[in-house]
Amino acid sequence: MAQTIHKYDAVVVGAGGAGMRCSLQLAKAGLRVAVLSKVFPTRSHTVAAQGGIGASLGNMDEDNWHYHFYDTVKGSDWLGDQDAIEFMCREAPKVVYELEHMGMPFDRNPDGTIYQRPFGGHSANYGEKPVPRACAAADRTGHAMLHTLYQNNVRNKTQFFVEWMALDLIRDSEGDCVGVTALEMETGEVAIFHAKCVLLATGGAGRIFAASTNAFINTGDGLGMAARAGIPLEDMEFWQFHPTGVHNAGVLLTEGCRGEGAILRNKNGERFMERYAPKLKDLAPRDFISRCMDQEIKEGRGCGPNGDYIQLDLTHLGGETIMKRLPSVHEIGKNFANVDVIKEPIPVVPTIHYQMGGIPTNIHGQVVVPKNGNPNTIVNGLYAIGEASCVSVHGANRLGTNSLLDLLVFGRAAGNHLVETALGSKAHKSLPADAADYSLSRVAVLDNSSGGEYPQDVANDLRKTMQLHAGVFRTQASMDEGVEKVIAIDERAKHLSLKDKSKVFNTARIEALEVANLMEAAKATMVSAAARKESRGAHTVDDYGDTPEHPLGRNDQEWMKHSLWYSEGNRLDYKPVNLKPLTVESIPPVKRTF
Amino acid sequence: MSDKRIFEIYRYDPDTDAKPRMESYEVELDGSERMLLDALMKLKKQDDSISFRRSCREGVCGSDAMNINGKNGLACLTNMRTLPQKVTLRPLPGLPVVRDLIVDMSQFFKQYHSIKPYIVNDTPPPEKERLQSQEDREELNGLYECILCACCSTSCPSFWWNPDKFVGPAGLLAAYRFIADSRDKVKEERLENLEDPYRLFRCHTIMNCVDVCPKGLNPTKAIGKIKEMLVKRA
Numbered sequence: 167m168a169q170t171i172h173k174y175d176a177v178v179v180g181a182g183g184a185g186m187r188c189s190l191q192l193a194k195a196g197l198r199v200a201v202l203s204k205v206f207p208t209r210s211h212t213v214a215a216q217g218g219i220g221a222s223l224g225n226m227d228e229d230n231w232h233y234h235f236y237d238t239v240k241g242s243d244w245l246g247d248q249d250a251i252e253f254m255c256r257e258a259p260k261v262v263y264e265l266e267h268m269g270m271p272f273d274r275n276p277d278g279t280i281y282q283r284p285f286g287g288h289s290a291n292y293g294e295k296p297v298p299r300a301c302a303a304a305d306r307t308g309h310a311m312l313h314t315l316y317q318n319n320v321r322n323k324t325q326f327f328v329e330w331m332a333l334d335l336i337r338d339s340e341g342d343c344v345g346v347t348a349l350e351m352e353t354g355e356v357a358i359f360h361a362k363c364v365l366l367a368t369g370g371a372g373r374i375f376a377a378s379t380n381a382f383i384n385t386g387d388g389l390g391m392a393a394r395a396g397i398p399l400e401d402m403e404f405w406q407f408h409p410t411g412v413h414n415a416g417v418l419l420t421e422g423c424r425g426e427g428a429i430l431r432n433k434n435g436e437r438f439m440e441r442y443a444p445k446l447k448d449l450a451p452r453d454f455i456s457r458c459m460d461q462e463i464k465e466g467r468g469c470g471p472n473g474d475y476i477q478l479d480l481t482h483l484g485g486e487t488i489m490k491r492l493p494s495v496h497e498i499g500k501n502f503a504n505v506d507v508i509k510e511p512i513p514v515v516p517t518i519h520y521q522m523g524g525i526p527t528n529i530h531g532q533v534v535v536p537k538n539g540n541p542n543t544i545v546n547g548l549y550a551i552g553e554a555s556c557v558s559v560h561g562a563n564r565l566g567t568n569s570l571l572d573l574l575v576f577g578r579a580a581g582n583h584l585v586e587t588a589l590g591s592k593a594h595k596s597l598p599a600d601a602a603d604y605s606l607s608r609v610a611v612l613d614n615s616s617g618g619e620y621p622q623d624v625a626n627d628l629r630k631t632m633q634l635h636a637g638v639f640r641t642q643a644s645m646d647e648g649v650e651k652v653i654a655i656d657e658r659a660k661h662l663s664l665k666d667k668s669k670v671f672n673t674a675r676i677e678a679l680e681v682a683n684l685m686e687a688a689k690a691t692m693v694s695a696a697a698r699k700e701s702r703g704a705h706t707v708d709d710y711g712d713t714p715e716h717p718l719g720r721n722d723q724e725w726m727k728h729s730l731w732y733s734e735g736n737r738l739d740y741k742p743v744n745l746k747p748l749t750v751e752s753i754p755p756v757k758r759t760f
Numbered sequence: 761m762s763d764k765r766i767f768e769i770y771r772y773d774p775d776t777d778a779k780p781r782m783e784s785y786e787v788e789l790d791g792s793e794r795m796l797l798d799a800l801m802k803l804k805k806q807d808d809s810i811s812f813r814r815s816c817r818e819g820v821c822g823s824d825a826m827n828i829n830g831k832n833g834l835a836c837l838t839n840m841r842t843l844p845q846k847v848t849l850r851p852l853p854g855l856p857v858v859r860d861l862i863v864d865m866s867q868f869f870k871q872y873h874s875i876k877p878y879i880v881n882d883t884p885p886p887e888k889e890r891l892q893s894q895e896d897r898e899e900l901n902g903l904y905e906c907i908l909c910a911c912c913s914t915s916c917p918s919f920w921w922n923p924d925k926f927v928g929p930a931g932l933l934a935a936y937r938f939i940a941d942s943r944d945k946v947k948e949e950r951l952e953n954l955e956d957p958y959r960l961f962r963c964h965t966i967m968n969c970v971d972v973c974p975k976g977l978n979p980t981k982a983i984g985k986i987k988e989m990l991v992k993r994a
Contacts, residue, residue, distance in 0.1 A: 205813070206865070208908055209821040223888075259888075266889040269879030269943065271897065271904045278891030303904075309820055310904060317878035352858055381816040415794070417818045498818065501837060502794070622805060666809035668775045671859040674808035 169347075169602045170357040174200045174325075175589055177346055177361040179332040179388060182210035183308070183573030184552025185367030186315040186324075187261075188531075191581025193322040197590050200359060202330045202348050204383055204676070207316045211369055211381040212573065215308025216420035216494060218283060218300025219265075219574070220567035221258035225279040226298040231255040233290055234299065236753055238568060241287045241451045242561025243703035244726060244755040245401065247744035250557045253529045254568070254575045261574040262301050270314040272303050273491075283425040283491070287451035287565040293760070296449045298425075300567040305420050305494045311570060331676055332387060333605040335364060335395040335548070336597065343547035344595045346391075347605040351676060354669030356609060358602050362592050363547050365531065365580060366392065370521035370553040371687035375636075376629040378518040379411050379418040388554040390683025392525045393690065397535055397545065398730035398739065400556040401523035402687065403695035404704050406564055407456040407638045411517025413475040415502040419495050419514060421566040424448045426491050428480040430459065431511065432467040443760035450760040453563040453704045456516035460638050470513060477511035484508075516638050520569060522560040522704065523690070525550035526730065526741075529557060531580030536730065541741035547595070549584075551576045558728065561743075562703020612678050618663030621678040628655050628681075628688055636695050642709045645696035652692045653736070659685045690731040697738055700725040717757035726755070763789040765840075767803060768848040769810060773859050780857070782848075789840065796843065797824055797835040811860040819974060822909030825852055826861050832911040832972040852914040854923060867923045868910045868930070875927060875935040875953065880946040896942035903937035903982060905975050906930060912969035912979055918962040925958035929969035929979030932960065936982035939989070951990055960986060 176192050178185045181203035192199040203210065222229040234255040239246055266272055266280060273281035282298040290297035303310035319326075329351040336345040336358070345360045371386025372378045389399055409430070410419040424430075430448055432438050442458045443450035450458075459476045462468060469477050480488060480495070485508045488496055492507075499507040526534050528542060531551045537543035552573045559572055635648025659681055666674040701710045701719030710719035730739040745752045765787050772780035785803055793799045797817055804810050813823040817836045824835040827850040829843065855863040881890075913919045913928035927935065935954060938944050954960040960983065969979040 205815055205821070205823060206869075206908070209815050209823050211816065211821075213820050213907075214816050214818065263885075263887075263889050267881075267885040269938075269941065271900045271941075272889070274892050274894045274897045276894060278893055280889050306820075306905060309907070313904070320873055321876075321878040381821065383815045494820075501819070501839070620805070620808065622808075664808060668773050668809065668859075670773055670775045671811050671862050673811050674804075 170355070171360050172200065172357060173360045173594065174198045175361065176363045176365060176584060177202065177359045178365045178367055179346060180210070180367035180369060180554070181207035181326065182367060182369055182552060183212035183312060183315060183570060184577040185365070186312070186319055187574050187577030188365055188367060188551060188581040189324045190315060190319050190322060191578055192584060193319065193324040195585040197585070200325050200327055202327045202332050202359070204329065204331050206328050207326060208313055210312060211384055212308045212312045212570070214381065214418065215311070215570055216305040216418065217285060217422035217425065218302040218307050218567045219262055219311070219570040220285065220288065220299050220565065221262040221301055221571065222255070222299060223259050223262065223280060223282060223301065225275060226282050227290065229290060229297050229299060231258065232750070233292065233297065234258065234288070235747070235750070236292050237288050238559065238565055239753040240293070240758060241563055241565040243563055243720065243758060244561065244722070245404070245558070245702060245728070245743060246561030247558050248747040248752055249744050250529050250559045252747040252750060254559050254571060257575045258571055261571070261578060265311065265314060265574065268314050268318045270303065271310050272301060283422055284449055285425045285566045286421050286449050286455065287446070288567070289446065293445065296446060300422065300425060302422065305422050305492045308570060331679065332391065333608065333679065335391050336601045337395055338595055338598055341545065342595060343545060344597055345601065347602050349609065351671050354672060356602060356605055358597065360594060360597055362589055362594055363549065363584060365549040365551060366525060366554050367551050367577070368554045371684060372518055372521065374629060374632050374684050374688040374691065375518040376633040377411070377416050379408055379416055380518070385680035385683050386687035387680065387683045388525065388550065389690070390686040392550070393686040393733035396734060397525060397533060398732045399523060399690040400526040400728050400730055401558060401694070402521070402690035402731055403698050403729060404522035404562050405518055405636070405691065406452055406520035406522060406704050407516035408519035409452055409455040409459055409516050410478050410514040411519070412498065412502045413513035413515050416517055417498055417502045418517070418519065419478060419498060419512065420492070421452070423478060423480055423492060423495055426487060427483055428478055430455070431477045431479050432462045433469045433473065434467060438462055438467070446760040451563055451565060453706070454760060456638055457706055459516055475513040475515050478514045479511040480507045481509060481511065520564055521553055522556070522562065522564055524554050524556035527555045527557050529579060530583035531555065531576050532583070536739060536741060549580045551580050562705060608679070608682070612662065612664055612675055613667060615663040618661040619658055621662045621674070621681045624655060624658050624662065625681050625684060628652070628684060631655060632688055632691065636691055638706070640695065640705065640707045642707060645692070648692045649696045652688055656685050656689060686733055689733070689736060693736060694729040694731050694738065698725060698729065722755055763791065765789060765799065766846040768846065769860070770850040771860055772857055793840055795836050796828065796838040796840060796847070799840055800835055811862050813862055820907060822907035825909040825911045826850070827852060832915045834909060834911070834974045837974050852910055854914045854920040865910060868913055868928070871927045871931040872908065872934060875931050876950070877934045877938065879938065879941060879944050881943055882945065890943050892942055899940040900937060902977055903933060903940060906933055906977060907975060909974065911972045911974060915968040915972045917966060918964060922958055922962055926962035927954070927959050929983070932963070932986065933977060933979040933982045936986055939986065951986070951993060954986060955990055
């Protein structure tokens with residue numbers, strides 16, 4: 167049967183913050199844009215972001231984008247590209263004001279301006295003291311932002327394809343992207359979306375880990391699609407552990423807790439971060455705090471009967487502040503830890519939260535790959551934005567609030583770039599005759615499957631393996647073992663079997679298709695991690711510790727470079743970090759202390 | 761500690777079933793399943809054909825709304841300790857069933873869209889943010905937090921009877937969210953849009969919406985405020 171073909175100027179895959187900020191720009195310019203999403207747009211994982219959007223508005227205290235730029239470069243442990251970081255920090259105030267004009271219900275100061283709170287790693291005067299930079303709507307900033315973006319897309323008549331799962335990119339003989347295949351969940355039919363441009367805004371793959379703050383839908387679908395289409399994944403060894411996931415539940419408690427004054431304590435009640443980070447204390451960056459928490463636990467100062475967690479203490483903030491600024495944290499404590507955070511501290515552990523790596527792009531969101539000696543050759547017709555992409559503004563460690571900012575800045579930039587390069591007046595390239603064949607065969611294998619393993623069993627083994635071998639503290643031997651194990655699981659993932667063979671809303675089939683994407687993200691992570699012989703940002707390896715030659719284990723001479731992992735041949739390549747900002751002086755690498 | 765539960769689940773697959781049925785399952789819980797969603801995931805491992813929506817598993821995305829022992833709620837926020845040994849799960853009432861616990865929410869979203877759920881303010885924006893007083897911002901509390909899970913609208917008898925004409929509690933809560941926003945400039949039009957025997961006035965303050973809202977919101981109160989404004993306007 168011939169596939170239905172939908173024809174659009176642009177197809178955005180994913181309706182989170184990045185996808186909808188982009189589609190808004192395209193729809194406003196009058197382009198024909200379709201947005202595909204596995205879930206109704208307001209259910210995308212941006213909805214779960216709590217703390218704020220980073221922008222140097224200076225509403226509470228003196229601030230400017232130069233400070234934000236410095237903090238982000240240092241936060242990235244000098245793996246972030248300084249051109250992209252400058253671009254993001256300079257654009258930040260503008261995209262926040264725009265969001266406010268769209269109706270975002272930000273909290274307010276007495277003078278009517280947007281309320282801002284301090285956040286980890288954000289400082290005034292180049293690391294001198296914390297500065298309130300996180301523009302917040304209570305502790306529901308992501309929810310407020312995602313709903314605002316959806317509402318403005320409704321106003322501008324963006325066309326959504328809700329509960330459609332994108333399967334594969336369609337590239338023509340010249341390697342240009344000319345569309346995407348997608349499965350309509352309600353009918354089980356596969357259709358072709360023929361487009362002049364495809365934008366991947368599919369979020370991260372946090373579900374490759376067992377203990378994760380991420381939603382079930384975060385299976386790295388865009389990464390899988392890119393990897394299968396021969397595009398490398400960049401810096402996938404860098405995964406952020408958020409310091410404060412609820413112990414035994416994985417649910418996130420915003421860094422905004424500490425922004426409002428909450429404190430981490432060990433079993434002696436000691437505010438241990440004062441020892442590790444005398445200046446920023448509990449507001450040091452996430453990789454740093456997570457390691458300190460782990461250190462406390464390892465040295466026997468963890469809390470609880472098993473000494474395996476840390477306490478987050480909000481009790482001194484008072485009920486009024488908590489209910490006004492952190493109402494969801496109060497709700498989460500009650501629901502997921504049986505703790506009233508107004509009255510008692512809440513048990514937390516570092517929990518997988520965010521993928522710093524992704525599909526390599528430039529600052530317009532265009533996907534770039536090494537070709538003929540140029541490490542950044544543009545792939546025509548393909549963009550990636552948000553957590554799915556690696557532009558790279560977060561480098562080896564993202565600062566809190568820079569993720570929502572990333573979605574807004576680069577979602578908007580990609581949209582603008584398409585408008586400015588006159589996408590509307592370009593012609594569609596023709597579709598290859600076999601455009602849907604690959605996707606159809608992948609679905610057919612599942613539909614005809616029998617006797618193989620249940621997808622979730624394989625996925626669960628993968629998650630356990632990743633947790634064990636690519637966790638907060640890594641060793642070379644453990645990572646090497648992890649590579650072997652993940653490759654073995656990859657073999658099993660080729661023989662999945664479904665009992666449910668229905669065409670209608672077959673969630674078992676969706677989960678099996680997601681496993682294929684999880685596998686690509688996990689292989690990229692494990693292989694890139696085992697190959698990187700240094701400690702940098704979130705990639706902390708016991709074998710590469712602090713030496714005079716390599717402060718804190720970071721080896722700039724050999725490893726200040728981006729990893730590029732290719733699915734085909736499971737091989738690695740590297741490209742240089744861009745240390746040259748757009749207009750200002752480069753921030754030279756130094757030992758990272760707070 | 762072993763904890764054996766019986767699940768009675770509404771099953772219907774239009775691909776294979778002539779009509780819906782209730783099917784019974786036994787699940788052995790080991791204590792790690794805090795919430796109903798955790799138990800459902802475990803059940804799905806026994807029978808992968810049981811279909812339901814889920815995503816964030818922490819009550820902010822609004823995917824896993826269903827009818828739990830006769831009352832609408834989110835599976836991810838329903839603690840297993842609060843449920844009896846036998847748990848009966850049905851799809852949200854009043855909407856067409858796509859399959860099992862998955863309903864077609866088109867009508868629900870159509871009503872949400874009908875209230876123009878976005879700020880309208882066509883005066884040129886300032887270079888920075890539009891200023892809003894803390895008092896004006898506080899008017900939005902209890903309104904903007906809605907997660908569009910549809911627990912409220914699908915527990916409302918007026919919505920069951922007239923899903924095509926009555927906006928329903930979720931849509932009306934959203935309507936008031938924009939009426940109450942000091943930055944919005946089309947309050948009159950918004951009120952006009954609701955001045956109708958069905959769109960607003962089908963609400964008979966039964967308050968099922970308030971009873972089931974997993975976020976603790978109060979649509980009835982918001983509807984009352986709109987009614988008050990309409991009365992004053994008349």
